[in-house]
Amino acid sequence: MNTDENFKSLVLGGLVLLASFTIFGKKRRKIKHSWPKVPDTLPFLGNRFYGGVTNIVNVFENWASLYGAKSGIFECKVFTQKLFVLCNDERMSELESYRPFDVTRRDKVNNIIRGLGADGLFAAEGDVWRADRKLFGPAMNRKNVRDYVASIKLVASRLTHKWEQAMENNEIITINSDLTSYTMDIISLVAFSQDLNSLNQGDPKIIQDTKYLLAKTVTRIFSPFPYWKIPLIGQYFDGAGFALRRVEQKYYEIIKEHESAISISKTLTEKEDKSLNSPDKSKSFLGKIFLLDKKENSTWSEHRLRGNLYTMFVAGSETSFNTLCSCIYHICNDQTGLQDELATEALAIKEFSAGLEELTVSLPRMRSFLYEILRLKGPVPVVGMQSQKSITIDGVELPPKTNFVLLYRQASLMESLNESRRVPTGPMHAPAKEFCARRWLVSKTEGRGVEQELKAIKPTFKTGFRSFGYGVRVCPGRDLAEIETLIALSYILRNFQIALEDDHPEVKFIFRITETPDIDIRL
Numbered sequence: 001m002n003t004d005e006n007f008k009s010l011v012l013g014g015l016v017l018l019a020s021f022t023i024f025g026k027k028r029r030k031i032k033h034s035w036p037k038v039p040d041t042l043p044f045l046g047n048r049f050y051g052g053v054t055n056i057v058n059v060f061e062n063w064a065s066l067y068g069a070k071s072g073i074f075e076c077k078v079f080t081q082k083l084f085v086l087c088n089d090e091r092m093s094e095l096e097s098y099r100p101f102d103v104t105r106r107d108k109v110n111n112i113i114r115g116l117g118a119d120g121l122f123a124a125e126g127d128v129w130r131a132d133r134k135l136f137g138p139a140m141n142r143k144n145v146r147d148y149v150a151s152i153k154l155v156a157s158r159l160t161h162k163w164e165q166a167m168e169n170n171e172i173i174t175i176n177s178d179l180t181s182y183t184m185d186i187i188s189l190v191a192f193s194q195d196l197n198s199l200n201q202g203d204p205k206i207i208q209d210t211k212y213l214l215a216k217t218v219t220r221i222f223s224p225f226p227y228w229k230i231p232l233i234g235q236y237f238d239g240a241g242f243a244l245r246r247v248e249q250k251y252y253e254i255i256k257e258h259e260s261a262i263s264i265s266k267t268l269t270e271k272e273d274k275s276l277n278s279p280d281k282s283k284s285f286l287g288k289i290f291l292l293d294k295k296e297n298s299t300w301s302e303h304r305l306r307g308n309l310y311t312m313f314v315a316g317s318e319t320s321f322n323t324l325c326s327c328i329y330h331i332c333n334d335q336t337g338l339q340d341e342l343a344t345e346a347l348a349i350k351e352f353s354a355g356l357e358e359l360t361v362s363l364p365r366m367r368s369f370l371y372e373i374l375r376l377k378g379p380v381p382v383v384g385m386q387s388q389k390s391i392t393i394d395g396v397e398l399p400p401k402t403n404f405v406l407l408y409r410q411a412s413l414m415e416s417l418n419e420s421r422r423v424p425t426g427p428m429h430a431p432a433k434e435f436c437a438r439r440w441l442v443s444k445t446e447g448r449g450v451e452q453e454l455k456a457i458k459p460t461f462k463t464g465f466r467s468f469g470y471g472v473r474v475c476p477g478r479d480l481a482e483i484e485t486l487i488a489l490s491y492i493l494r495n496f497q498i499a500l501e502d503d504h505p506e507v508k509f510i511f512r513i514t515e516t517p518d519i520d521i522r523l
Contacts, residue, residue, distance in 0.1 A: 033396045035084070036067035038076040046077030053222045054510035054518075057382050057409075060085060064410045072414075073394060079224060084398070087407045089416040089464060094393050095385065095404060096461075096470045101126055102391060106384040106403060112220045115228065115235075116213050117244050119303065120311030121476065133476070136308050139288040140476040145483060146356045147283045151189035152484050155182055156491040158199050163496065172501055173523040179324045179488075183317040184210075186484055191312050192254045193284040206250050209243040214314060216240040218512050251306045258286045285312065312477065320481050322379035322509075322516050323370075324488055329507055329521055330373060330437075331493075332500045338437050339493065342366050346490040356483060363486055367456035368426075368440035370485055374467040375423070375459070376435050379514035381409035408466040416464060423464040424457065432464070498523050 038047045049059035056078075064087035067074040072088030086092050095103055104110070104125040113123045121132045138144070159182050166173050181198040184207055188196045196204055203211075216238050220228060228234045235241035261281045281287045286309065331339050345365050349358070360367065385404040390397055413433045416422045423432040427443070430436035440457045459465035461474075468475040475481075492498065501522040509515040 031396070031398060031402070033075075033394075035071050035394075035396075036074040038063050038067060038074065041077050044080060046079050046081070049078070054512060057511045057515065060382060060405060060407055061087075061410045064407055068410075069414075071394065081403060083403050083405050084393075085405045085407060086393075087410045088414050089411050089418070089421055091394060092406055092408075092411055092466075092470075093421075095391070095406070098387070098389075098391050099471060100129060100473055102389045103385050103387050103404075106386045109221055109384055112217060112228075114307070116217050116220075116240060117247055117307065118217075118311045118314055119307030121308055122311050122315055132304065132308065133472075135292060136289065137476045138292055139285050140480060142356070142479050144285075144288055145479045148190045148285075148480060149356050149359075149483065149487075152186050152487050153491075155185045155189070155199065156487050158185075158197070159488065160491045160495045162199055163492075167496075174520045175328060175523060176325065176517060176520050179328075180317070180321050182488060183320040183324070183484070184313070186320075187313050187316045189284075190480065191285045191309055191316075192258060193281045193287070194254065206247065209247050210310075210314060212243045213240055213247065214318065214513070216243075221513070247310065248306060251309050252302070254309070255286070255302065255305060258284070258290065262287060262290055285309075316477055316481065318514055319379045320484050322514050323373060323481070323485055325517050325521060326373050326377040326379075326509070327370065327485065327489060328492070328498065328523075329500075329517070330377065330435075332498055332523070334437070336437070338369065339498070342369065342489065343493040343497075346494045349490070359483060359486060359490075363490065364441060364454045364456040365438070366486055366489060367458075367482075369437040370482065370489075371440045371456070371459050371465070372435060372437055375412050375465055376409060377509070377515075378409070378467045379516070380467065381515060382407055382511075406466075411466070412464045421462055421464060 041047055047063075049056055051058070060076075063074065063076060064085065068085060068087040072091035073084055073086050076083050076085060086095060105123070110123045110125070113119075121129065121136055124132045159178060162178065163173055178199065181203070185196050185198055188194045196207065198204065198207055219238060220226075220240075226234075227237055228240070230237065235244070258281050282291060286305075289305065331342070342365055345363055349362050383406045385406060387398060387400055387402045387404075389400055391402075392398070412423055415432055424439060425431065426436055426439035427441055428436050428438050430439055440459060441454060442457055443454045457463075461470045468478045468481075504522060505519060507521055508518045510518045
């Protein structure tokens with residue numbers, strides 16, 4: 001029996017187990033509420049969602065328009081799992097008030113992510129999250145991100161040089177693979193001072209294994225049967241166990257190398273240190289962790305450190321890659337002169353030697369465009385949550401282990417009842433349901449309406465923007481992700497006028513943990 005047949009047998013066995021549990025398992029207390037329910041629930045399969053799991057976000061958003069517009073919450077079933085889907089700001093704010101302890105990410109998803117190596121800040125909850133945040137959060141703050149700008153510019157220059165060579169040879173540029181390499185090369189330099197240069201040299205083994213583990217994460221999340229829990233062989237059945245062992249060994253070596261390099265550097269004079277002509281590992285994310293650890297006199301396990309490095313590598317590269325794909329695809333399809341506006345803004349920065357502060361201040365139009373992409377076309381439009389204690393939503397008491405889906409994008413399309421929490425309309429007076437690249441721009445005027453200065457509002461959850469999370473659980477890598485995208489777009493638009501290949505098919509963004517292009521984007 002081949003591997004495909006084995007997998008089909010396991011899936012069938014999983015469905016049988018689910019059916020048995022549903023019929024004979026312990027009944028949970030029925031929740032009484034008046035919220036709409038998605039009709040036509042099928043035994044064991046739940047509500048039908050067309051297009052497969054990759055289309056599930058669109059299905060949820062369509063259901064929200066049909067059943068959640070009034071109450072901001074509705075009930076559905078995916079397989080045997082009952083879900084309460086929240087789709088407006090009011091209902092989400094109620095649930096988010098219980099974060100970070102009484103409401104957490106879903107146990108199943110967190111356990112799968114941890115089991116595949118990403119046992120870091122993203123999947124952490126409760127006291128573990130608090131300890132991780134205290135140690136790892138400061139290494140990603142704005143002050144420390146300044147040290148990463150040079151690495152980002154280095155990789156951006158390699159990207160544009162590669163595309164210039166492709167243009168000289170009259171080649172079509174497929175951006176997906178290049179932008180994946182761009183984001184992973186940056187994270188490897190920023191996180192642990194390793195110059196992978198996969199843009200020019202191809203994917204090293206650590207990137208190949210990381211991509212494989214990411215794909216298996218999706219497979220496991222949507223599998224009806226936890227085959228990876230089968231004793232001894234489960235973790236290796238889909239090959240993920242082998243890749244995980246290699247990745248863990250690689251991160252172990254990186255950690256030891258950093259510790260050794262920093263220890264040696266402390267014993268050298270500044271002149272001796274420079275003569276070694278090696279990167280300053282104290283400036284990397286990992287190096288900063290070592291220094292912060294000593295300063296705070298905190299304790300961490302090698303497992304947590306390795307898990308957070310892997311989390312940063314995967315989450316940072318995957319989300320930034322998809323954001324850049326969305327940005328470039330939108331620019332190519334825009335009919336409002338956006339590309340010229342953004343290029344003019346980028347070209348105004350002399351020699352592009354600006355630091356972090358000058359970049360963010362000098363690119364208001366680009367920042368506004370980026371924020372709108374993240375709001376409506378970002379990589380994370382939906383998040384799963386689970387209650388750990390009894391909570392109350394819309395006056396209804398819900399027991400522990402109640403599962404929720406939060407539709408971030410859908411909520412941002414609806415006007416909040418609270419005026420102070422509404423998405424701004426911007427200078428174009430655009431309603432929340434429309435995409436507007438200039439929405440987040442404001443200008444100060446002085447005397448007789450003469451424009452003085454153009455700025456971009458930095459959005460938060462208080463203005464219907466949840467792309468980086470909410471409250472204390474806002475992603476600590478937000479500043480890094482923003483500057484990484486701004487620099488890439490600036491380098492590209494300073495050097496090229498971009499357009500899609502003739503007769504380019506429509507690109508759809510499908511759900512695979514993040515929303516990602518379903519085909520290669522060709523320029």
